[in-house]
Amino acid sequence: MDSVSGASGVDPSLVSSTVADLPGPARIERADEVAKRLGVDPSSLALLASNENPLGPSERAVEAARHALVSGHRYPDPWCRRLVRAVAAHHRVSPEQVVVGNGSSEIIEVLVRTFVGPGQTVVSGWPSFAAYRISAQIEGREFLSAPLRRGRLDLAGIAALVDRRAKLVFLSNPNNPTGTYVRLRELAAFMNRVPPETIVVVDEAYADYVEASDYPQAIEDLLPAHPRLVVLRTFSKAYGLAGYRVGYGVMAPNLVRAIHLVRPVFSVSTIAEKAALAALEDTEHLDRSRRLVSRERAKLLEGLRNLGLVPYPSQANFVYVGDLPVDMPNYLENRGILVRGLSSYGLQDAIRISVGSPEAIRKCLDTISNRLKAGEGCSDGRDNIPVASE
Ligand SMILES: Cc1ncc(COP(=O)(O)O)c(C=O)c1O
CATH class of the missing domain: 3.40.640.10 (Type I PLP-dependent aspartate aminotransferase-like (Major domain))
Incomplete structure (x- = not known):
């Protein structure tokens, strides 16, 4: 059996010296795995972690x-x-x-x-x-x-x-x-x-x-x-x-x-x-994608501001927001909403939310609101388990 160490779990004596500390793709938990863990249908998840297009391909x-x-x-x-x-x-x-x-x-x-x-x-x-x-x-x-x-x-x-x-x-x-x-x-x-x-x-x-x-x-x-x-x-x-x-x-x-x-x-x-x-x-599909992002991004930014948060103004199909409880990514994930936690950047209290469908954005805002209302130390034990964050 190989001796395993380093952040990646790869034996450092096996690989070139620059490689052992790389994060690797395994840290990104797949949506189907999350759905299985939560016992829900994958299609019910709000996928707001990877800046994908909610309209799908043309x-x-x-x-x-x-x-x-x-x-x-x-x-x-x-x-x-x-x-x-x-x-x-x-x-x-x-x-x-x-x-x-x-x-x-x-x-x-x-x-x-x-x-x-x-x-x-x-x-x-x-x-x-x-x-x-x-x-x-x-x-x-x-x-x-x-x-x-x-x-x-x-x-x-x-x-x-x-x-x-x-x-x-x-x-x-x-x-x-x-x-x-x-x-x-x-x-x-x-x-x-x-x-x-x-x-x-x-x-x-x-x-x-x-x-x-x-x-x-x-x-x-x-x-x-x-x-x-x-x-x-x-x-x-x-x-x-x-x-x-x-x-x-x-x-x-x-x-x-x-x-x-x-x-x-x-x-x-x-x-x-x-x-x-x-x-x-x-070009029609592209225009539809742009219109959707423009509309839902504005709603997401406004919704976060209405919760007393200060998101960065965004020109992309995602929004960054900080000053959150550190368990927020887990709290959201355990309720079927996948966002990107930013702890791998050393930002424990920040998340990046992709601009998704109107339903996904509404669900995300409601769930963030619920977590904020609950205040400190509200979370059930599940929310302390770290989730993927690259
Ligand atoms: C800034 C930036 N550049 C490049 C990429 C890579 O995109 P892809 O390899 O899918 O073309 C991404 C993906 O998230 C990105 O955020």
Whole structure:
């Protein structure tokens, strides 16, 4: 039997020294497991933990995927050329500027692997999307982060960490898990401040939900003037294709060429590529997703404020709220509502609530209200058992 230790439960003598302390995916409890534990039907759960689209995928995407199943004996196009051309046309850039991946998560990993050498650093804000830190750790690269200021990325703090060793900067805009954004003016000033050899990655996973008029659409607004800028987008959120795994990056052609040296060749299946192509054309579904999030986000923010809480203003399909009893994630989960606890960021009293269906949002607000009314030490014993929190 292996000796097991470290946060992950993996034998440290078995793996490379950077790996044993990684959190790993096992910490995320699946909805079907929660439903089984609670003895309820999985469809009765309010799934507000993963920023997914409550409308599901576009019917046209599902139909295209179904169609692609019969050619499943053939390898996919390693370059995803049809999707690359469609994405390029969508953003009015050249196909040489686009790379498609198995979710934008894969592109994040590949960016670190491709561009950050020994002794070089990865820089970001904190708390922000955990994959930036984890990807750096997997590659054995140092990760430096500047704390957020009032829930927003502190671009001055991040710029102060960008020295000659800094190769890659990740800016989640809007920022996960706070939902806040940096303005065009601020981002443009940042781009002019960092050294030209540093690659700045603006991760726009939630861009489709933004309504603020001073939000930078980095592909249009900044890419033409900045050859070391990378912009990431995903089909997982507003397009509702999280389970299909498709994301993309837009950048200068020489960066795309470098990424192709490293990225896994067949990581995007034909089924996923066809679904994404159809989803891109289904602008009605996208508009419905946006309208739903806009409406329910406003209700969620207002409902939380009416409970005396102070959520961060959000431009994404989730809302961050702190100053809660520490058992709140468990309390909600035990009542069939899955939100993201943020204890893995050291934030014991904060949660991130995805903007879901009207029923899910109402149920979530009512249950938070019940817990707050009950005051200190109200919880039944079950609520002290920690739940997944990455
Ligand atoms: C900021 C951010 N970037 C990227 C991703 C990754 O998305 P995917 O790999 O599904 O494209 C997420 C997912 O939650 C995210 O929050």
